[in-house]
Every structure is written in structure tokens, then in C-alpha cells.
Amino acid sequence: MKKLSLLIVVLLVVAIAVPSLSAARAQEKIRVAVVMPSTKSDLAFSQSIVDALLAIQEERGEDAFEFVYSENMFVVEDAATALRDYASQGYDLVIAHGSQYGSSLADIAPDFPDTAFAWGTTVDTFRDQGITNVYAYEARSEQGAFVQGVMAAMLTKSKVIGIIGPIETGDAKLYVDGFKAGVLWQDPEIEVLVNYIQSFSDLALAAAAADAMLAENADILTGTAQMVPGAVNKAKEAGALWFGTQANQTSLAPEIVVSSQVYDWTVALNPIIEDVLAGEIEGEAYSLTLENEGLRIEFNEDFELAEEVKATAEEVIQAIIDGTISFEIDEEGVLTVVEAEAEAE
Amino acid sequence: MPPNLFHSPRLDRAIDALMPLIAVLLALLVGGLMIVLMNANPITAYRGLWDGAFGSKNAVADTLVKATPLLLVGIGICISFRGGVVNIGGEGQMIAGGLVAVAIGLGYKDADPTLVIIACLVGSFVAGAVWGGIAGVLKAYFNVNEILSTIMLNQIATFGMMYLVRSEFIDPRQKGAAAPIPETERLPRQFDLPRIGGALDDLYRWLGLSGEGGTQWGTTLLHNGIIIALVLAVLVYVLLWRTTVGYRIRAVGKNPRASRYAGIPVRRYMVLSLVLSGGLAGLAGGIQLLGVRHRMNAEGGAIAFTGNAGFNGIVAALFGGLHPLGTIPASILFGALLVGGNKLQRTVQVPSALITALIGLVIVFVVGSDIFVRRRSRRRVTVSVAEATEAAEVRASP
Amino acid sequence: MIGDLITASVLASGIRLATPYLYAALGETFGQRSGVLNLGVEGVMLMGAFTSLWAVHEFTPAGATGYDAGALAMGVLVAILVGLIMGLATAVINVTLQAEQGISGIGIYLFGLGMSDLLFQKVFGGNVVTVNGFPKVYLPVLSDIPVLGEIFFRQNLLVYFAFALVPVTWFVLNKTTLGLKIRAVGQNPEAADAMGISVARVRYFTVTLGGVLASLAGASLSISLVNVFQQNMTAGQGFIAVALVYFGSWRARGVMFGALLFSLVNALQLQVRTKGIDVPDEYAAMAPYVLTIIALVFASQRIDQPAALTKPFERGE
Incomplete structure (x- = not known):
């Protein structure tokens, strides 16, 4: 009997606390979607962005940062469909991780002025076309x-x-x-x-x-x-x-x-995410360089250099x-x- | 045996039509197991598949846009397979078509849009026809098997496209960029194939079906390429079954030796089959360019532009029974599967590899189920023959 | 100048590149000779490539630095087993269910393409895994012959085996009862059936054998040529292999010439660019494809394809 009532009390507390907690968090939670050409485990281009998103998630916690992906989007029109779909689902930041996605993004971004987009690797933010919600990133x-x-x-x-x-x-x-x-x-x-x-x-x-x-x-x-x-x-x-x-x-x-x-794309992604959180989408271009440590030379410790x-x-x-x-x-x-x-x- | 209880023709036909559907369901069932193994909910997953393919006006539009090149390549395949040549060169022919269309469009930026669009589409047809025709000439006059030559010509077209797009055709904006993107300029917007959503809305309104607020097709990406493809499907049907040329193409495909004795220039008709099917694939490339992509890009190779339609169109045509009209629903269903599959991946976040494997399963199951349809129809023939004989005997007996 | 380009090492490299094509195309030759076209070679290759690499990885003792013969044997064994399963499945679809062979092959290709990657992600979490694959074996005496030794006799076992398969295939197809049956079934299944040959059984055999060899073709990439697996690593080689069967007019020797021509030109065009000769890379990369067609224009023999190719057979009652 005692156990049962204890259980009920616990359940009640949980039931009351959880929604309020999640409601509080929901406001801060940022949702990111990334569309990329090869698979997320290609040990190269696509993997580098997934690794960066995982690192950001690690830092901010899963409750505050959620990300989804579409991989193997070699077909550009499929990628365009995915970008549009993520934007219409209300993702805060939609990343087009492939230079071939640019022209699709230029068509999509104006339809979703409150969504932040990021396009890599390039320096083009489409500012000259009057588009202000596209960020660009590249690696030098x-x-x-x-x-x-x-x-x-x-x-x-x-x-x-x-x-x-x-x-x-x-x-x-x-x-x-x-x-x-x-x-x-x-x-x-x-x-x-x-x-x-x-x-x-x-x-x-x-x-x-x-x-x-x-x-x-x-x-x-x-x-x-x-x-x-x-x-x-x-x-x-x-x-x-x-x-x-x-x-x-x-x-x-x-x-x-x-x-x-x-490549450490967090150097480019973190300021973009800060902008999104602050509600000030400005569409800037970021470069990974040795100076900002977006590029690092990692030495192999087992190799006697x-x-x-x-x-x-x-x-x-x-x-x-x-x-x-x-x-x-x-x-x-x-x-x-x-x-x-x-x-x- | 109780007579006529189990073989009403209508029921028979319904079961025949259901057979591929049952096969698809079985394949999805196996796929569901795979989805469970990847720790995702198959019901959510398949809802995603449905939503992505047919769940909204946008989804239906995406499906139709995806089906357009499949249908064009597919009706070309109907011609070539009926003509006894196997055209696996749709990918290369699409690229040839896209390249010529982009060259024409960028060459005449200030010309009258309607004229340019027509020139682009005609140009893309011709380019594909030439690319297919090469394989045709090689087969007819140099004894080079067309499966070999079309596979090789696909790669040759891809490399040629990559070279041109990186050098001669590159967007001037990319020159001098630190990391230039290998792509052409975007075609001027007035050359985009007209969207037909607005017209559809008008049609609904005229029919009194739109209800309050209209039907909202206007915001979708549906372009008039699907109409061109549908019209051509009917024309190809007419060509194959209502004209002498079509009759001869099929005769050559059925029996080249007999055709030769009948005085048909067999070689010329082999080339013609590949020219026509290549041309239609080239047109698919042109429509893909003007309707969807608006520029060529070398990154990602052929598939980034074609979306594999050069191969998938073969599947659509064979599913459609190598009949241009049958290819219409087959293309739409296959397009739905491709578009829905991507949505499935987005919905439950399984690796895209699962979708690829799933589509493979669906194809194998559907093609494997076909035998039951054929067996049943053969049995029907036997039964009706037996009945006819019986009836004749009854009549004959005094 | 030409001597600079065509060196012993280029030729040796061409021979290595030819290996996967040889396995896959010889396997396809058996199938087509019996009347079955299998366009799914690429998918089976990928399955063989992944599973054999997995087996070598799994059975290599921890801490081993060099290759492990036992693990490599397991790799080949697993590839054979997987090829057997994929080949049998192909046979069920194409022979028993009498599927339209053009489509079923594309289905099998897509299934293999997806499944091999899915397994890769499930088993290794998608992390690139390297293994110690087949080492080069210097054949005694032969490998010491100047030039020729370097070209032909310093390769690994899977390469030797692929070339050994060429005379074996010729012998089986032309000098054995089994070969006679295969050819009969591919040429005129009704007559073969009337003579008491089981068309289905012969085709099950050839298609399954084709699956095994395609799977070995994949293994010859993943545990001998590059010693690593990646999604879609075959990059269209399975389709080229099918094309080479037509190049060789369904003869083992012709298939070998085709595979060698294609691969040697490929090795040569890489050499041309390594030497810094100024041709656009894309044109150089085209060379093997163009030359294969041109070679066939000049060398093609008027040999008709097996009459029953792609035509399913059903016994009349």
C-alpha cells in the first residue's frame, strides 16, 4: 500500500514537472537540418559537417540542440525537395552542405524569410539578389x-x-x-x-x-x-x-x-546558431582558417616527426x-x- | 466443378491488377523488418513515404515532376525494346540533351522566350537522338552490341559534360573564386518551363470543385513538362500501333530475318529505334534542365542531373508492359516511390542506404510476381478453349 | 616518349585493375551462355566486397601486424557464400519466377548497393576499416624474368586465380558435357528440354556461379586491390563487366582481352597525367571507354548472341 501511494506521488510529481520543464526548454531548443551529398560516414566532406553538429550537440546538450540529416543527396532536385521540406517543418537552421545546391537554395530561401539557411562551401550569400537569410561557409x-x-x-x-x-x-x-x-x-x-x-x-x-x-x-x-x-x-x-x-x-x-x-565547421556554425538564437539572421559568410582554428593541422602522435x-x-x-x-x-x-x-x- | 463461380472476367482482371500491389506490400513488409532492425518505427516510416509521395499538393507535384523524365525515357524504351534494341544509354542521352539546351539558352538570352524554349527542347531531342544514333549506327553497321556501346557512351557523355562545365561553359561569376563551383550560369528566368499550378486552380474553380480559398496548386513546382510527356506518350502509342513505321519497328524487333525477307530495311530501322528512344531521353534532359535545374553542374557526376532517370525509366517502361500508355501509371508510381523514399528517410532518420535497398526489393518483388499474372491469363485461355471445344461438341452431337 | 609511358609498372597496374572485371565478366558469361542476362552484377560485387572485408577484419587475430592467411581464407569463403546466396536469389527470380531480366537485375543492383552500405553502417558504424589484404606473391623463377616478371608474376593470389579462370571457363564451356548443356540451353531451350536436359537446373547452376564470381570480384577489390570498403566503391565496374561480355562475344578469351584492354588503357591514361602531359583530365578519363568501342568496331566478329538470351523458359505441358 505504502509503495503504491509513493509511486502515485512520484508519478504525479513527474507528470506535473515534465511538461513544464519541456515547455521551458522548448523555447530554447534549436532545431537544425542538414542536407548533404554523400553519406554521413564518408570520412570526408559530409562526415565533417556531421561531426561538427555532433560536437555542438555535445556542448549544448540534446535538450537544447536537435539535428536531423538527409544524406546521399547526389540528386540535386531531391536535395531541393528536402531543403524545402525541412524549412516548411519549421527547422530554425537549414544547412545545404554542397556547392551544387546553391541555385536551389536561392529559389527556396526567399519563401521562408524567418528561417536561417547556410550554404557551403562558398562565400556567396546571395546578398546581390536581395536575399538576407542565407549564411555561407567555406574552408580556406x-x-x-x-x-x-x-x-x-x-x-x-x-x-x-x-x-x-x-x-x-x-x-x-x-x-x-x-x-x-x-x-x-x-x-x-x-x-x-x-x-x-x-x-x-x-x-x-x-x-x-x-x-x-x-x-x-x-x-x-x-x-x-x-x-x-x-x-x-x-x-x-x-x-x-x-x-x-x-x-x-x-x-x-x-x-x-x-x-x-x-575541418572544424563549428567555427562557422556557432556564430550562425548564436544569430538564430538571438533572432537576428544576418546572412554572413564565414571562412575556416588557421587563424580562427576552423582549420587545424593534427599531427599523428605515433609518427616520429x-x-x-x-x-x-x-x-x-x-x-x-x-x-x-x-x-x-x-x-x-x-x-x-x-x-x-x-x-x- | 461449379461452373463460372470463380472465373468472372471482371474478378480475374481485378486480381491481376492487384498482384503488383500485393507484391509491393510484401516488399514493404520485408522493408518494415529492416526498418525495425534500424530501431525506427515502420508505421511512422511508411506514413512518411505516403506523405512524401501523395500527402499534400506539394507532394503530388513533386511526384509528377519526378515522373516526367521517367515517362519520357520510358516511352523511348518502349520504342527501342519493341524494335529489338536495348538502350541502356538514357543517362548519357539525357546529359547530351541538357548540355545542348543550356548552350542554346545561354546563347540567346535576349531572344523571345517562347522561341528559345522551343529551340532548347528541339535541340535537346536532337542531341539525345544523335547520342542514341551513334549506338544505333555502331550496332547496325559495325556490329557493336548496343548494351556495350550505350554503357560506354554514358560515361563518355558524363566526362564530356564535366569538362565543358568546368571550362568553356563555366559561370563567369565563378572565375577567380577561391574555390570555383563547376557550374554554368543559371538560365534567365523567362526560360523556365511555365508552372501549371495556377491553370490547375483555374480549372478546379471552373469545375466548381475548389471550395473556399481555392485549391492552392499555384504554389507548387509542377511545370508543364508532365503535359509534354503525356502527349508524347499518346503519340508514341499511335506511332507504334497505328503507323507503318511503327509496325516495321515492331516487326524488326520480333523477327529481323523475316522482316528482311519482307523487304524492310532492317538496319535503318534499328538505327531509327535508337534515334527515337535517344531523342526522347534527350528531351527528358532538356525538360529537366528548363523545368527543374536551370543550369548544369559537374559536381556529383551524371546522377546529380539525371537523378538516375536513364535507368529508372527502363524499369518504368518494363513495369508498364513496354506499352507507352502503361508506362504512364508505372512512371508515376515509381516517381512516388523515389520521392516518398526520401521523405521516409527524413521522417525516421534511417540511413539512405535502407531506402536504396528497399526500392531494390520492391522492384524484385513486383517483377517476380508477374509470373502469377501470366499463369492465370494462360489458364484462362486454356479454360475458354476447353469450353469452346465442349460447346462445339455439344452442338455437333445430334 | 612512348617507352616512358608504357612501363612495366603501368602494365602490372593494368593487370591488377583487370582482375575484378575478369571475375565478374566470366561469371556473367556463364549466365548469358545459358540464356540469362544479369544486370545485377554490381550489387553482388558490393555485397561480396563488404562481407569479405568484414570476415578478414573479424578473423584477423588482435594485434596482428601483417596479413593473416586464415583470415584471408575466411574472407574468400564468406565472399563465396554470400555470392552463392545472392546468386541463388537471382536464379529464383530469373529462372523460377521467370522475371523480366532487364528489371530484375536493376532491382538486385539497388538491393546490393543499399544493403552493403547498410551492413557497413550497422557493423562498423560507418567508420572506414582497413585490413591487411592478399600480399603479393613472387612466383619462383618466373618473377625473375626481366620486365615480364614484374608485369605478370609479382601479383597476389586473387589476381593469378582470376587469370587461371580464363582457360578453365573455356574448357568447361567447350570441352565438357556441362558446357554442352549450358550452350544448348542458351541456344535452344526447347530442344535441350526435349533431349532430357533440365533447363532450370542448368540455369540455376550458371546464375549461381555468376553470383559467386561477382562476389569474388568484389572481394578482389576490398581485400586485395584496395583493402578497404566504402559505399558504392565499385563505381560502375559491374556494368562495365556486363559490357565486356558483349565485347568478348561470350568467349572467355575475348572477355579477357576486353578486360585487359579496358584496364590497360585506364592505367595508361593515369600514367599520361602523372607524367604531366597536357590533356584535359576528363578526356584522358574517357579514353578506356572510347577505345573499347573503337576496338570492337575493328575486331568485332559476327557472332550472334545466345538465341535464348533474356528469354525465360517454361516447359510446355
Whole structure:
């Protein structure tokens, strides 16, 4: 009897408390939806945004931050349907995580003026089209790529370095060009082999591209996009070194990964979320850089990297942060390294 | 056996029509188990599927928009399969069509919109016809199997598109961007295929069916591509069964040797089958461009633009019994499945892989159930023959 | 200049690339010779790729640094088993249920594409897992032959086995009673049936064998060529394999030539770009597809396809 009445009391307390609690929280709870091209576990582009959202959820708590996703949205019209659907369901922030979604977003955003949208990777917020509720984010991946290129130039013995990319545009081109610039900045004598294999998913072709580079005596490889694990294993077999990007790729081959450039989208997402919470949607553009730590060079702790190389890498990182080394891209898409004059003492 | 109790023709036909539906339900049942294994509620999931496909005016519009390229590719497949050639090149032909349409549209930005739209659509048909025709010529005159050549031509078209969109065709706004997006300029808005929702609302109002506040089709994305596709489906039907050309295409497909003896230029008709089916796929690309995408983009390869309609259209055509009119409901149902599947994923947050596997299951179950329909119809034929014989015997006996 | 491009390592790489095509296309050859077209090869490849990788991962003892022969054997065994199941399912659909083969194949492809990824996410949480796959085996004496040794005889077991399958396939199809039955069933099932051959049984055999070989094709990617699994990692290779069967006019040797041509050109175009020769990447990537068609224009023999291809057979009463 006693137990039963106790139970009833507990239940009553819970029944009264829970709705009021959840009501209080509901006001603060922010709901985010993300639409992305590949799967959430691609160890590359799509995974990087999911990791960031998970980190934010960890920090803010599941009661305050909820997110949903649509993955494998290679078909742009399906992605557009998903974006529209999330917006009409009242999500506070809808993220279009793929540069191919831009034109759809420009059509959708004006229909939902109270919803915040974010589009990556780009700097275009459609301000010139009179749209104010679209944020943009991008990664200046040439920065970390340059640092890794400098390291690679110091580590190579054969003076041949290979870079594998998917197609020659966007983020991949930025990484490849930055890496190459870093290598040549450190040592113009080095031969840099570049191959865009025209596929994001063909692991066997990536492996064959690595084979071709290794046969040319390359002793350091790097690459970007989700098909690179095929190349990593070839590097491992041949004892060549590997530099990763987009996510920490150390787990693929702990023996040979020197470092990875890691994207941390929370740097872009947190200010957007603050805006949304404050109700002041302003549609700004954010870039991940080494300076704001949206880009980080994560060293593989199991790899014995010479102190000298690490020190140089850190110097270069500092120089990029200070702006003494910066990058310019011209009309033709050619990247040049700009070194500011050392300040007068 | 109690006569005629179990084979009223109407009941028979109803059971035949239900068979694919039963197969779909069975596939969804198996899919439901998979959904449970992924810790989601199958009932919520399937409600999502329904909502996404037919649950609202927007959903119905999405389904019809999705069905449009399936139908166009599908009626092309009806021609080619009836003509005895297997066209797996819909993807490449759609891309060829889209590329030519975007080139025409961007080349004549200031011209009269109606003229430009017509030129784009005709151009896309021609482009697809050429791309399909290559496979046709290779088959008819160089003995290169069309399954091989169309698979290869798909990739060739994709790579060609990726090159052009990244270089010659790239949006000038992307030049000099740190990370340029490989895409063309958006076509001017006056070249968008007209939306037909407003006209539908008017129609409802005229019929007195709209009720208070109107029917609200006007805000949906439904464009007039579906009308073009429906009209063409009827025309293809007429072509195949009401004209000499159609008769010859089918004759060549049924029996090339006999056709040759009958004086039909078999090779030319093989090429024609691929030209027509390629052209329709190319038109699907043009309509997809003007109605939905408005620009080409190299990221994500072929599927980002085609949505796999080049392959899915084959499925739609075969489900429709290789009949252009049968392909209409088949395309709509398949479009519904694709659109609804995405909504299902959003609703219960299962991996998209589950949807892919589920659609595979539905296809396999439906195609596997077909035998029961065929068996039943054969049995009916046997029964009626037996009855006729019996009746004849009765009459013959004095 | 040409010598710079066509090096021993390029040729060796081409041979490795040809391996998955060979398994899948030889398997498809058996099926088509008996009158069954299976467009679902790609899906079965993906299932084989994932499950074999899972088995190697599962059975490699913890802390092992190199490859583990037992685990690799398990990988192959599991791939065979999965291929058997997928092949049998394909046979049920195409032979017993007499499905329209064009569609059923697309269904099987989509099922495999989705299911392999789903299992990957369920088992490994979608995290990329690498294994120590088949190591290179230097064949004694042969591998020491200059140039040729590097090209042909420093590959791994799954590569050797794929090429060994070519004469085996030829022998089975042309020199055995079983082969005779297969060809009879594919050419004229009614006559074969009248001669007392069970059309269904022969087709069950060939389609299931096709499933096993497609699954091995997947394994030859995931535990021999790249040693890792990712969703859709076959990237269309299963469809190319089907095309190669037509290239080879349903003959084992022709299929091998097709697979080699396609893969060698692919390795070569990668080499061209590695060498920094100035061609647009996209045009280079097109090369294997274009050259395969052109080669067939010049080399095509007037061999008709098996007369009963794609036509289901039902015994008359």
C-alpha cells in the first residue's frame, strides 16, 4: 500500500514537472537540418559537417540542440525537395552542405524569410539578389595544404611528391594547389605529380593512380575526397608517407600518416546558431582558417616527426595567421603565394 | 466443378491488377523488418513515404515532376525494346540533351522566350537522338552490341559534360573564386518551363470543385513538362500501333530475318529505334534542365542531373508492359516511390542506404510476381478453349 | 616518349585493375551462355566486397601486424557464400519466377548497393576499416624474368586465380558435357528440354556461379586491390563487366582481352597525367571507354548472341 501511494506521488510529481520543464526548454531548443551529398560516414566532406553538429550537440546538450540529416543527396532536385521540406517543418537552421545546391537554395530561401539557411562551401550569400537569410561557409583549405606541402618538401628523399584529387574544382582544387605551392615554396627543385582521377568513389582507380606515382619514385602522397583510402593503402605497402585532409585520417594507416588538415565547421556554425538564437539572421559568410582554428593541422602522435620539420610547420602556420604569407587566386584560378615584407624592426 | 463461380472476367482482371500491389506490400513488409532492425518505427516510416509521395499538393507535384523524365525515357524504351534494341544509354542521352539546351539558352538570352524554349527542347531531342544514333549506327553497321556501346557512351557523355562545365561553359561569376563551383550560369528566368499550378486552380474553380480559398496548386513546382510527356506518350502509342513505321519497328524487333525477307530495311530501322528512344531521353534532359535545374553542374557526376532517370525509366517502361500508355501509371508510381523514399528517410532518420535497398526489393518483388499474372491469363485461355471445344461438341452431337 | 609511358609498372597496374572485371565478366558469361542476362552484377560485387572485408577484419587475430592467411581464407569463403546466396536469389527470380531480366537485375543492383552500405553502417558504424589484404606473391623463377616478371608474376593470389579462370571457363564451356548443356540451353531451350536436359537446373547452376564470381570480384577489390570498403566503391565496374561480355562475344578469351584492354588503357591514361602531359583530365578519363568501342568496331566478329538470351523458359505441358 505504502509503495503504491509513493509511486502515485512520484508519478504525479513527474507528470506535473515534465511538461513544464519541456515547455521551458522548448523555447530554447534549436532545431537544425542538414542536407548533404554523400553519406554521413564518408570520412570526408559530409562526415565533417556531421561531426561538427555532433560536437555542438555535445556542448549544448540534446535538450537544447536537435539535428536531423538527409544524406546521399547526389540528386540535386531531391536535395531541393528536402531543403524545402525541412524549412516548411519549421527547422530554425537549414544547412545545404554542397556547392551544387546553391541555385536551389536561392529559389527556396526567399519563401521562408524567418528561417536561417547556410550554404557551403562558398562565400556567396546571395546578398546581390536581395536575399538576407542565407549564411555561407567555406574552408580556406589551401592554408593547411600549404603547411603540409612545406613539411612534405622537407621529408621527401626522392624529391618526388604525388597529389590525387577527384575533379579539378572547388575545395579539391584549393587543397591541391595549396599543397603544391607549399612544396615548391620550400624547394622548387621537387617534382610534384598531380592527378585528378575524375571520380569521387572509384577506390580502385585511386589506388592505380597512387601506383603510377609510386612507380615514378614518389615517396610522399596526399589526396582529397572520399576515394583516397584506396591510395592510402598503396602508400602503406610501398612505405611512402601520407598527408590527410578534411578529416583526421591517421586511423587509416598509423604508420605512415604524418598529419591531417582537419575541418572544424563549428567555427562557422556557432556564430550562425548564436544569430538564430538571438533572432537576428544576418546572412554572413564565414571562412575556416588557421587563424580562427576552423582549420587545424593534427599531427599523428605515433609518427616520429623530426623536430626541425615540426618547428618549420609551426612557423609557417604562424606566418599564415599573421598574414606574412597569404594566397591570391587570379581569374584563371592560378594560386600565387604572397609574402609580405618583414616588418621594420 | 461449379461452373463460372470463380472465373468472372471482371474478378480475374481485378486480381491481376492487384498482384503488383500485393507484391509491393510484401516488399514493404520485408522493408518494415529492416526498418525495425534500424530501431525506427515502420508505421511512422511508411506514413512518411505516403506523405512524401501523395500527402499534400506539394507532394503530388513533386511526384509528377519526378515522373516526367521517367515517362519520357520510358516511352523511348518502349520504342527501342519493341524494335529489338536495348538502350541502356538514357543517362548519357539525357546529359547530351541538357548540355545542348543550356548552350542554346545561354546563347540567346535576349531572344523571345517562347522561341528559345522551343529551340532548347528541339535541340535537346536532337542531341539525345544523335547520342542514341551513334549506338544505333555502331550496332547496325559495325556490329557493336548496343548494351556495350550505350554503357560506354554514358560515361563518355558524363566526362564530356564535366569538362565543358568546368571550362568553356563555366559561370563567369565563378572565375577567380577561391574555390570555383563547376557550374554554368543559371538560365534567365523567362526560360523556365511555365508552372501549371495556377491553370490547375483555374480549372478546379471552373469545375466548381475548389471550395473556399481555392485549391492552392499555384504554389507548387509542377511545370508543364508532365503535359509534354503525356502527349508524347499518346503519340508514341499511335506511332507504334497505328503507323507503318511503327509496325516495321515492331516487326524488326520480333523477327529481323523475316522482316528482311519482307523487304524492310532492317538496319535503318534499328538505327531509327535508337534515334527515337535517344531523342526522347534527350528531351527528358532538356525538360529537366528548363523545368527543374536551370543550369548544369559537374559536381556529383551524371546522377546529380539525371537523378538516375536513364535507368529508372527502363524499369518504368518494363513495369508498364513496354506499352507507352502503361508506362504512364508505372512512371508515376515509381516517381512516388523515389520521392516518398526520401521523405521516409527524413521522417525516421534511417540511413539512405535502407531506402536504396528497399526500392531494390520492391522492384524484385513486383517483377517476380508477374509470373502469377501470366499463369492465370494462360489458364484462362486454356479454360475458354476447353469450353469452346465442349460447346462445339455439344452442338455437333445430334 | 612512348617507352616512358608504357612501363612495366603501368602494365602490372593494368593487370591488377583487370582482375575484378575478369571475375565478374566470366561469371556473367556463364549466365548469358545459358540464356540469362544479369544486370545485377554490381550489387553482388558490393555485397561480396563488404562481407569479405568484414570476415578478414573479424578473423584477423588482435594485434596482428601483417596479413593473416586464415583470415584471408575466411574472407574468400564468406565472399563465396554470400555470392552463392545472392546468386541463388537471382536464379529464383530469373529462372523460377521467370522475371523480366532487364528489371530484375536493376532491382538486385539497388538491393546490393543499399544493403552493403547498410551492413557497413550497422557493423562498423560507418567508420572506414582497413585490413591487411592478399600480399603479393613472387612466383619462383618466373618473377625473375626481366620486365615480364614484374608485369605478370609479382601479383597476389586473387589476381593469378582470376587469370587461371580464363582457360578453365573455356574448357568447361567447350570441352565438357556441362558446357554442352549450358550452350544448348542458351541456344535452344526447347530442344535441350526435349533431349532430357533440365533447363532450370542448368540455369540455376550458371546464375549461381555468376553470383559467386561477382562476389569474388568484389572481394578482389576490398581485400586485395584496395583493402578497404566504402559505399558504392565499385563505381560502375559491374556494368562495365556486363559490357565486356558483349565485347568478348561470350568467349572467355575475348572477355579477357576486353578486360585487359579496358584496364590497360585506364592505367595508361593515369600514367599520361602523372607524367604531366597536357590533356584535359576528363578526356584522358574517357579514353578506356572510347577505345573499347573503337576496338570492337575493328575486331568485332559476327557472332550472334545466345538465341535464348533474356528469354525465360517454361516447359510446355
